[in-house]
Amino acid sequence: MALIGAIARNRLERAIRKGCIEVRFPDGKTARYGSYRVRPVRIAIASNAWLRRILLDPELQVGEAYMAGGLTIEFGDLYDLLDLFWVNFLADGLPAARLPALFRKSARLIAQFNPQERSARNVAHHYDIGNDLYRLFLDEDMQYSCAYFPDAEVTLEQAQELKKEHIARKLCLRPGDRVLDIGCGWGGLALHLCRSEDVRVEGVTLSCEQYELARKRAADQGLGDQATFRIEDYRSLTDEYDRIVSVGMFEHVGVPHYQEYFRQIAARLSPDGVALVHTIGRAGRPGATNPWIARHIFPGGYIPALSEILPAIEQAGLTVLDIEVLRLHYAETLKAWRARFLARAAEAEALHDARFVRMWEFYLVCSELSFRHGVHNVFQLQLGKRQESVPLTRDYLYQPDPIPVSKRTKSCLNEERRHQNVR
Structure with missing residues (x-):
């Protein structure tokens, strides 16, 4: 289990460049990653099992952990946490997610087969x-x-x-x-x-x-x-x-x-x-x-x-x-x-x-x-x-609101037809 914690710490150390996150790991130890100039989002991981699941398939398991209480937020809120993950991990692609994502993309025709x-x-x-x-x-x-x-x-x-x-x-x-x-x-x-x-x-x-x-x-x-x-x-x-x-x-x-x-x-x-x-x-x-x-x-x-x-x-x-x-x-x-x-x-x-x-x-x-x-x-x-x-232009979409839709539509169509006749 020490290996799982070491992998998680190493990944956070390398990835967090914007914002700051403070993590309380299952062994009770807390570490901070990112800029020390900003207030951190503080989270706690309940168990090594949850930590391992998040590391192996973060796109699925972060949400699973939050729902089940395996990941709790002690300071900040969920928006702060996911925004921090997004700008630090997802913008350049999360390495741990690449293999599961490749499998899901390959299997999507089956997953999206939707008969009546x-x-x-x-x-x-x-x-x-x-x-x-x-x-x-x-x-x-x-x-x-x-x-x-x-x-x-x-x-x-x-x-x-x-x-x-x-x-x-x-x-x-x-x-x-x-x-x-x-x-x-x-x-x-x-x-x-x-x-x-x-x-x-x-x-x-x-x-x-x-x-x-x-x-x-x-x-x-x-x-x-x-x-x-x-x-x-x-x-x-x-x-x-x-x-x-x-x-x-x-x-x-x-x-x-x-x-x-x-x-x-x-x-x-x-x-x-x-x-x-x-x-x-x-x-x-x-x-x-x-x-x-x-x-x-x-x-x-x-x-x-x-x-x-x-x-x-x-x-x-x-x-x-x-x-x-x-x-x-x-x-x-x-x-x-x-x-x-x-x-x-x-x-x-x-x-x-x-x-x-x-x-x-x-x-x-x-x-x-x-x-x-x-x-x-x-x-x-x-x-x-x-x-x-x-009509040939989008002008008909932006006529003043007081004009009823029926009159507006007729007016725009008639105007377009008049211009077409002139040309």
Whole structure:
């Protein structure tokens, strides 16, 4: 066991160059690593068994140890600790993690093979754990995806409204349009689109709890005739739609199914239709899902690189009309979620247990840091079959807010057509 401690001390001595960490090892001895000019994050490792597990597979076992109490924080908080690990270890790649990461990347086609039955189980694992949990930290509309923060003064509620409006504008809705919402969540976006324009929205989800609440919300808001929801896999759909939107669902599709996903969008989209896919994206090259996230949070999930998405779009016969990269917006969203969740941690513990609270905190923190450090961002891909399906510039997205969506869309389209006629 002395060898395990020596390896850990040597690795920390060589790696910690930014910040400072103080570690109380299982033998009771404490050592400090990094700069002595800053206040350290202080942690304790409960046993040599936990120390060995962390050394052998840190990407998985740091989270496991924090959940189980094998790693405790005596000074500072989890954000401080993981941020310190990130800038000192993960920025240049953690040597101990390379072999496990190579194996996971090699096995990812199996891990992300998501036929309909498996997709339903994966969705239930995360989304059917109780709506009361999500009410603890989401905005009032229960938007569980990246918000849109034009400046630091915007609240979470405002940022989520702006996100929905931004998407609505990109869809260029027309009165009477039939809209498909793939992975509709608790129905907030679908209801927003119905209020924005005289359209009919059909939302599909694999989550029973999301489905029940979405239906109730539509009825309570008097939109039951415009917004309908059902439990159905997107691959089973056969109808044609004028507009298709999918927010925060593509991360659950899995690499083996990308062509299937975009071919289904192409098959369901009308000839002059517009589709908008909003997804978390990998800023760099293709990789593998973090093993702790895959085990505890999103089984079967994967954050794609743009180089993995575009070939599937091309092969489906769709045209990329626009790609927007939202940088740091999700970091701010997750920061707000984390603050709200920790403020109501006692309620979360009453719903589940203390281990669950530590798990969820770890999930929110490591997710936020992945955006802070530029590993992940958000892609909004606007797709169609015809180049003229949307205006030629993005001006229509930034018209003054008081103009209703219907008037704004018509005005922008008419303006583009007038310029085209002049030319």
